[in-house]
Amino acid sequence: MNDLVINDLEVSYKDNAVLRNFNIKINRNELLVIIGPSGCGKSTLLSSISGLVTPRNGEIIYNNNILYSQRNNINIPVENRNIGFVFQSYALWPHMNVFDNISYPLKVRKIKRNIIKERVYYLLEAVNLKGKERCYPSELSGGEKQRVSIARAIAANPVLLLLDEPLANIDEALKHQLLNLISNLREKLNIPMLYVTHDQREAFEIADRIVIMKDGEIIQDGCPKHIYRHPKDLFVAKFMGCNNVLRSCNIKNKFCNNSLLAIRPEDIIISENGKYKGIIKKIRFKGYSSELYVSFGDSKIIININNDKYNVGDYIKFDIKRVHILDDQDNTYHNV
């Protein structure tokens, strides 16, 4: 059963059409990650689902209940949709402590005090913030603030959880912890979750399914492995980390009809007997690995390494393990 169904959604800000004929279905217990560049309409989509933005046309249906329908003139107000929302900027009330922030959605629903208290303590434990209930947002780190925001979003047992770039302001080291927390919630909540990001690494860590968006449209929709192995076009390939794009004539191999090839830096292996020879023009140190910018023939290629063996000006030999042929019919991943 599809729990959230969006049909032919159109959303505009004055005459700027952001979403056009947008269609998507999300199942219960599915964590869908939407990836797309800044400005492609991700936040607009989430705001339309939650009711913060009113679409111009289409339908939003949750579990057979119409939340919005232009045709039927239905637009359920935000406060009656019971959708949890986690924002990049936390959006906590600065004058309320952690307890009051988390309990807010329950107070609005006039839940009894002792039940609220029990629920808030349960949530504090679930998001690992026990003992912080009297702190104010200004006394918390970014990671802790986002935990409060997640606890508040799920406090009233929402039917749907929307997360809009929740880790964009979080330190790299804490991202894994929060991604784990969100993954665990997915198992417990059994509701559709929509997670928006522009970072493919976050997507691969938690997604059951990935949708790639560009200019208000879905470019590709599928399971993470499929999207990684079969990027539909150059846009998806680049977004998924294939930052080497070459013409097949440049690597003189069996794909000689001048196809466009996308190659992941990790699929290039330096080897003494390598088929290709190039010169290192630049080295970019990235901590856990380095990128070698290598010039060979008329082309340039980026190779990932995790050692300090090379210097600018060194000649190296390498092999290319796999390529994506982008103008191939089925965008297959070929072993070279």
Ligand SMILES: Nc1ncnc2c1ncn2[C@@H]1O[C@H](COP(=O)(O)OP(=O)(O)O)[C@@H](O)[C@H]1O
């Ligand atoms: N409240 C608004 N009023 C007018 N234009 C907006 C508003 N919010 C977003 N936009 C415009 O809509 C487009 C999509 O924005 P947004 O949904 O925020 O994209 P994303 O979240 O993918 O970065 C952008 O061109 C943006 O400038």
Ligand SMILES: [Mg+2]
């Ligand atoms: Mg946004």
